[in-house]
Amino acid sequence: MIGIDTNVLLRFILADDAEQLDSARAFLTARSADDPAFVSLMVLAETYWVLRRRYKIANEVVVQTFRQLLDSQELMFEDESFLESLLIDEYIMSADLSDHFIARIALNAGCQKTVTFDINAAKSVPGMELLQ
Helix, strand or coil: CECCCHHHHHHHHHHHCHHHHHHHHHHHHCCCCCCCCCEEEEHHHHHHHHHHHCCCCCHHHHHHHHHHHCCCCCEEECCHHHHHHHHHCCCCCCCCHHHHHHHHHHHHHHCEEEEEECCHHHHHCCEEEEEE
């Protein structure tokens, strides 16, 4: 198994650089269920941030893209069961996935909660609490 960086996933999704797209596509096409590429939660969080903030892609489109990636046998995701359960919930269409990833990574590390100054995250993300 080989891990991939955010820029490899972005080139594959965006197809905005022909040379890098060819390399990313060749690498990912060579993967299989027996030898998948590994995608960490950090890579997905960065990918989400770039797609939403830099490219202004709608949250619904990003979530749908992630759902399609999860169906790929050539990719293996960190905490895949968490991602599957998160991405099937309809409320995620109006939430910031990055906040969910941050809270989940902290939970996996043994944290009781994650504190934030983000009022919306504190209200909508399990495991996040407003720091006052």
